[in-house]
Amino acid sequence: MKPESIGIVANLQRADAESVLGRLETRAAERGLALLADPDTAACMAAAESVPAGDLARRADVLFAMGGDGTVLYAARLLCGSDTPILGLNLGSLGFLTTVGEEAVEQAVDALCEGACTIEERAALACELEVPGDDEPARARALNDVVVGWGASSSIVSLDLSVDGEHIATFMCDGLIVSTPTGSTGHSLSAGGPILYPGSPVFAINVICPHTLSSRPLVIPDRSTISIRVGESAKPLVLSIDGRDHPGDITPGCTLHVRRAKCGVRFVHLEEYSYFKLLSQKLHWRGSSI
Amino acid sequence: MKPESIGIVANLQRADAESVLGRLETRAAERGLALLADPDTAACMAAAESVPAGDLARRADVLFAMGGDGTVLYAARLLCGSDTPILGLNLGSLGFLTTVGEEAVEQAVDALCEGACTIEERAALACELEVPGDDEPARARALNDVVVGWGASSSIVSLDLSVDGEHIATFMCDGLIVSTPTGSTGHSLSAGGPILYPGSPVFAINVICPHTLSSRPLVIPDRSTISIRVGESAKPLVLSIDGRDHPGDITPGCTLHVRRAKCGVRFVHLEEYSYFKLLSQKLHWRGSSI
């Protein structure tokens, strides 16, 4: 279905942001598409309607996230359950989520108008933090990952890991990451985790700096509920969701439950998109480096 | 459904093999179950019918594999497409596939008769080796894994990896492992691979000693076809299927295709079986080791 409007969020600190926005305006005008942008972005554009960020996904037919992968994660937070698809356009260097280059902004508009693109749905995580004494758990959604760990002290952390109510192990460690396939090329990868092909119906659980040397990344079906209970460490930990620190404290006795969110995040891909090509390009998989 | 007969394969070199077989005979007689065993095993038993190993799966209602995980892999090879379930009984130490202890042999027979057990189906791999100049590819099935590598020389190997016909990368390495969830705790784990929870509809691809230092284990949906083409190394490689060397040569120009086999392997579990308990016990996940 041909879109009638494009919502825009952009990282305006990137060097080429304004010129690419200008090119987007020109081509959208030629194609008769309405442009909506959050107020900061709209201020850099000639004719885009300024719309509160939180309303963009509801009002636009497709959401352009222009910048880096962080901009796409921000766009995904704006969805709030809407199924508006996101098109990630990188300003600068190729990202796992910003797969369209800035040189292709016109091509992206054309492809949308001509239906020459595909939609892929990525799984998201629904997190609930049970805090002793609180009636209502805090809730959040993640497209990439949930990380519990360290905090303002380096002292060791004790985390109880359970899956579907069954206790697996208590890990003495620096932290623990639960990631979706989308997030598997992020923080989890730096911690030794595997790469999960998008669409694999699984999540990865990865202990950061485990004192149990035989600990290994664990891949489980995405129908599972993962629970992480913070043991008796004498410090508040950091809870990071898609790379953003969660405002509430996570203290000894808290339990974090992670499961697959009801709604995922939909992405627009141009026809030449290939996950494996992207992967080998990003990770420099070209022959021997030693 | 209550079984009427038990087929038996046993590793007779294990210390307790004969006494456990004796106890099995006693309890089977009490329960009115017929026993069938391969000729070597039958020779150690009083009243079991001697049956060619290749006929056991077809004729028995359940197959007892007594020994270590290697014995279960052997039993799985005997299935030849039959859906007869396997019960793995360890003689010695707990295995990932021999999950019933020898002390529980009577309990296992009782549980079968009373239906106090569950059946779990594990995915298997179907492999085809395309050799240039050969009309028909060689075929084999694996429950655990397929390994290509090293061979009689230590010189470096060049392997082209493709998934569903799309080329991913050419790895300079010692070898490459494709493993099922069942095999993920075997050779793949020793090579840095993740643990795949049984039933996860994915396979793991793992490069052994990659010269590309950014290479990481890859987890892909089990509906994919994985192809490994042997590049211009000047030596024949080893092809190992479930830990057994494959008779045919695998030489430069050969391509190995791996996909999910149509039939999996069914296992009988007693009610107290828990994969996670087994895992944390086998890997000594008990607190800090450092």
Place this chain on the structure above:
Amino acid sequence: MKPESIGIVANLQRADAESVLGRLETRAAERGLALLADPDTAACMAAAESVPAGDLARRADVLFAMGGDGTVLYAARLLCGSDTPILGLNLGSLGFLTTVGEEAVEQAVDALCEGACTIEERAALACELEVPGDDEPARARALNDVVVGWGASSSIVSLDLSVDGEHIATFMCDGLIVSTPTGSTGHSLSAGGPILYPGSPVFAINVICPHTLSSRPLVIPDRSTISIRVGESAKPLVLSIDGRDHPGDITPGCTLHVRRAKCGVRFVHLEEYSYFKLLSQKLHWRGSSI
């Protein structure tokens, strides 16, 4: 040389602390050795002289650290340049530094009196933290390791690593560990670092969760000066020295210099002590676990 006095620090929260202290008193009396203890420990003993913790190393001929490895690290901090040797006695489970079991407390006293023991010197780290605008760098010593990282936020850290003034790389990561051979079996090991045999004249540098996937642990001669400059991350980091958080802030622009300390830490070993035996026992290096 036969010692005339033993200084004692003990972790009094360990179950057997008091009974082992009692046994130590009995045997020391039989051997004519004076006992000095820090005030808390002295309060649990019948006849030990209470001495401020900071004076123990200067006044005693040998220092007994009774508890876990943390107790030994505490004892090492009390040395303040003194070359009094430490004997680590574990209360509970074997440690890398508390190598004498509590059952052997009498044997340890006897061995000291009879000279049936060896002294081993372990290298320590001297750290200097240069804070922009401060005249004088903060200084600290470490027996195990120095860790820079995370802090109260999970956002990524940028660290510039130089050795002997030569810039090596800027790592985007969660943190970085510099460890001595003694510390190589601690935090560094959990982060994928190698085990450095004690006495190897080298240090290990290890990036925690590096975003550069080709990053690997680096082993350099202990005559080198390692400098870590904190890049433009928008947050204060944690500086941890031998597992204790450093009071001062480490903020963007700070540089941490690490080199070998002039004085090391001397340890008393009983004759049956073997590093490799300890290592394989602690890490469960007994055959296959998979």
Place this chain on the structure above:
Amino acid sequence: MKPESIGIVANLQRADAESVLGRLETRAAERGLALLADPDTAACMAAAESVPAGDLARRADVLFAMGGDGTVLYAARLLCGSDTPILGLNLGSLGFLTTVGEEAVEQAVDALCEGACTIEERAALACELEVPGDDEPARARALNDVVVGWGASSSIVSLDLSVDGEHIATFMCDGLIVSTPTGSTGHSLSAGGPILYPGSPVFAINVICPHTLSSRPLVIPDRSTISIRVGESAKPLVLSIDGRDHPGDITPGCTLHVRRAKCGVRFVHLEEYSYFKLLSQKLHWRGSSI
């Protein structure tokens, strides 16, 4: 000391080999240096004296190894105890040992004549293979590494590791690598080993695909003797020395002893040489790859 002659070994299959040899001849003539080359190389040159490869090191003042790292390893084997320094000149892409680019061949000759270069000695390994029933052990030298493992079958290998006569552990594995600092960026690195700065007086021991999941690379002083005894696996293994398969069989019961060789290998470096620059260039340590 200004050299009077240059010995040459070259990988003539590299595209630019002949033209670079020609430029070397021109500049050597201008500088009044004699050129000696092995017969194959001499055949491609106008005026170089043809000398048996085994005599080059003894007769020339410096040895140019032109090609890749393999060419340098070959040159090192030609030394046979001579202390003639090697200059590694890459034809194609930068190597860890071929650190001078082909564009700098004239600069290299000039630097030698003007003394504008440094000599670095790298440690080598002396290996002895004790075969039961043989009187005399087989001997070999390695600049990079010694690898024992796999062989023509993939079945698991059992290796007993001892250091200075003390048994450390029996590893069930695919193989084991002992590497010098020079070799630490080779096969050992691909197997998860650390990078040892050249000149660090240590060796690394690294188990390939250990079934003991808590196994980690071990770094030991280079004054140690490492012994690897092949356990009861039912197959001959491969013994690889600097990447070359050793002719003799290594079978169950054999023991390989590895220690530091009396003579190392000396390398010529131009003044701009920097190990760390080379390392970060070869391993692409430039910011985040994910």
